[in-house]
Amino acid sequence: MLETIRRLSPYLDGIRWRWTAGLVSAMLAGLVALSIPQVIQQLVNSVLHPGGSPADVWSAVWLMAGLGIAEGLLIFGRRFFILPPAAGVENRARVALFTRLQRLPVSFHDSWPSGQLLSRSVGDLSLLRRWIAFGTVMFVVSIVTIVVGIILLLNSSWILGLIYLAGAVPIMWRSFYFRNDFRSASRLSQDQAGDLATTVEESVHGIRVLKAFGRGGEALEGFRGQADTLRGTEVRKATVLSQFIALIVALPETVIGISLAAGVYLVATGELTVGALAGFFATTAVLAGPVESVGQLMGMSLSAKTAIDRHFEVMDTAVDIADPIADPAAGAGADSSAGSGSASSLAFEGVGFRYPDAPAESEPILRDVTLRLEPGETMALVGLTGSGKSTLVQMVPRLYDATSGRVLVGGVDVRDYALLDLRRTVSIAFEDATLFSDSIRNNVLLGAPAEIAGPDAADPQTAQDLLDLALDTAQAQFAYSMPEGVDTQIGEEGLSLSGGQRQRIALARAIAAQPEILVLDDPLSALDVRTEEMVTQRLRTVLAGTTTLIVAHRPSTVALADRVAVLHDGAIQDVGTHAELLGRSAGYRFIISSFEEDKSIESVMDSGVITGMMPVVAVDEASGSGSGSSSGTAHGHGSEGGRP
Template sequence: MSTASQPVPRLAADRAVLRRGLKVVWSGIREQPKPFSVAVLGSVLWAAATVGTAGAIGWVTDTVIEPAVGEGRLTTVGFWTIIGVLVAVLVVNVVGVILRRVYATVAGFNLQAGYRRRVTRQYLRLPLSWHHAHPSGQLLSNAHADIEATWQVFNPLPMAIGVIFMLVIAGTMMVVVDPLLAFIGLLVFPGLFAANLVFQQFMSPRITRAQQLRAEVAAVAHESFEAGLVVKAMGREDEEATRFRSSTHDLRDALILVGRTRGTFEPVIEAIPTLGTLAVLGAGTWQVARGELDAAQVVQMAYLFSILAFPVRALGWVLAELPRSVVGHDRVQHVLRAQGAMEHGDVRLPAEGPPARAALEQVVYTHEGEDEPTIRGVTLTVEAGSTTALVGPTGSGKSTLVNLSLRLVDPVSGVVRLDDVDVRELARGVVPSVATLVSQQTFMFDDTVRGNVTLGEDATDESVWEALRVAQADGFVSTLPDGIDTVIGERGGSLSGGQRQRIALARAVWRDPRLLVLDDATSAVDPSVEQAILAALREARAGTTVLVVAYRMATITLADQVVYVEHGRVVDQGTHDELVGRCRGYADLVHAYAREAAERAAVERGEEGL
């Protein structure tokens, strides 16, 4: 490609960004018409008052100041005339500025709040498979920095519209006063626009780059915080510090480049109106000497140019924000237009009542980005009121089957039913009201024990303590400083892993679900505590259907039905004794579980040599 042809794509790209940016702005105006209209009205008042100040100064100079200078004194009437005129103009200016700034802010923050709600709702609608493919740092950036960048343009936009109105009024006034001075002075504005356009061509990619690097720094920081335990346990503090330092240095360099560009262009842009004002004063002095103008008119013209220099920059600010708006809007739309959002019907099931029945029929599921299916034509029924244990080697698909049964993900093919109803036909919120999951990776909120059990719902102390008792958590909770009102810290940092699991179990028990799903939910507690939990669960929740991913014999032997899974397929199902007698893979696996449990118990008793 020749050098001469290179600017064409750049110009086309700039125009495309401008068009897309204006479309983003127009969509925001349509969503916030009232506050934006008031902001524009305030901007027009401000523009009229600003230009009117020049007219007022010219009128006061001509009718009050010049006669006072000629007479050698200023009368009281003249004094109050000056004060009254200037105060009137000032009041209109202040009212306009207040309306412009307040309602521009209202429109901008309303848009930000609305889009944050949309993005958050979309996050909740999208299946886990989509979230697995998008790191949490990126999702945080989409919901915060990208939305802020999209609608930041609404801060200078009303002012820029007022500037256009101001230029029309000022230009008309200049031509009326003196066409020659108007022509000389108005040459300043093409120069300002040209300088601003060149400025934006240099600034836009630099600002966009800085915005992207801000998101990267946030992502690295978030990942480091989330992995705090791993970082400290593996002694990776220095490596994480180096990784964060590299990201922050990139951001620093990008921001320095932005500052250098601004420092290079701004003095030039500031100088252009000053040169224009000097040119008007020079030409005006010549006109006064010839008797074609009086001093008041020259003062009025010079003041107009001096007050227009700064507001015209608002047009440049809008141009600077448009590329950021386009980048932010594209990143947000990537979330809002993401495919895979779960569809819901209008069928409802009772949250309270008899145990639920769950069934999977020829279900196939493939993780995003993988070619081979994880679940291969599984048919499985969990009868109402029964306890079914899913058993299988690591990676066999047990947790995926749990996610499918709770409709955390949808199958590629096949049907998942709850009480004989296809879960895709159920209304939003029905599955969580009927079924509850307790996973191995328990999450605790930075809240009290009560808040973590009830998740903010109203509850009596008795019901909370009963749920804790079933989960074998009442003992250690009673020793906490404030009992169930003790704040347990971020992610339950003040508790052990087993204590967090028991509170998570209490959270599920408190809801009295018709289907309780346990995904290795007692792995962090002692076997004796696990047996006590399972026994209390069966006693207190005899009417609940239980689906449990099991690794311990104590759990497996309590199940009415055991389903053995390998490579995403159901190999066999029946009672524990039946499977031990006829399924070689199952027998080998549970015997390995038993040996591991015996060895662990021996170590705990100090009998390592046995």
């Protein structure tokens, strides 16, 4: 336990003296409580006898009242001193955990369920706060009260005191087993609470799927099963705790009964005064509270230890994608090119990759990938599904690191860059467009350089110009016709937008980053062919000097690229222009023919032959550019293209 507390020391800044002051207050309150029976003893022995003066009685009354008020003030002092810094510890630990989660690589997040992280950052840390604010102090106070109380008991009568102490022996023996049982139940319940949080998170996230497939009942059954298991564990935990508390309450009560018989005998034989006997029993009554709370506090401390252990399991996970530390020249050298405005080359040299959680005997996802993009070049990456395209492109901003070979940006290994500089140089947009519950403006400018869009940016107009350019290039002008324009809040994860709208905002975010290298992992898949073509053409004009690697699933995208690389089964099969590859690569022709099928369907739809509805949709997705049909305003987005 001491080791666990020592680990908390980085979070304990500024708490030590307040905690000590709170502890002193709590101890004094405990001592005041203990002194009350002593006053009763004095009262019985020296005041309550024939001929005792009323003035003595009044003095005793005032003394008792004074002690009661003092105890109340001291209890207030304990809370006053400890509660704010304990909340500070919780806050520091929570911020540290969040910071760690941001730094940990994507592979960590692949393998950790979100509910486990949620329960660690919320439930566990409030348990920690309650333990620091209440558990630690009351534990020390209870132990001190019990020790002082036992000294007083021995002082009242050493025989009765020893009888009382004898009850502690079985408790200490039992506490050993209690600790082990309670600790394992506590760990299990906190882990199961994390699993339950994961299930809630997944069900809420996937609510559309569950509803659409009518699987709410099954989801509920699964949830109920988990909740029942957790309830079982909680009951087991409570049973272990209550059995222990029953023992530590029942045993002292039993020995008090024995003490009573022995005490009456001692008074009868004149070996003990009535006052000492009254003081003895008043002291045991005061001790009853601390003795009982020791059981509760032991349970709380064990749960807090589990919470701290769970916290440090995340904090101790190695950040294996980190800034280079050894040779600053390597990183700083690369850094000097960042932001200079010159385009960078991008190269993969013998890159191999295997996911960390892949079975040891499995084939690597990527094998000896060697590819070079010249500065300003646009290269399309094509391949059948599952060939490793997304995996490959995620290595450029170091979302994953190659397990063999290297990725070079501007001729420098990406592992030699300061991460922030690398991620300023490279910008990425994914097929699965993740937006945040914020305005469109903030979502887009999230990617922009801090000097342009940060809180200390000199000229707000520059940020506005960048926003306009990014939205325009991504064909996301629909943003201007939303209720509050670009300041419209887009709801949790942007789910109030259509898939195509979300993708265009995510693309605008990548453009607003003004990167030297732009990586697009099929971010236009939800767009109709026309809009996608317009976006691709605009990208080529606006980002003329930007090196672009684009995972493509459309012939139009492929045709606009300078060169195309074919990835097959984790290896580069061929690289060339679209025309060259069509001529020489059967694999490429096969991939393109599967694209062409999609395109032909879309073309037929687009011409309105099938439903006559499509032109309206085309206008909608084309952001009102008029490319679909002049009549297309049925969805109320006909003005998407027109900015205010």
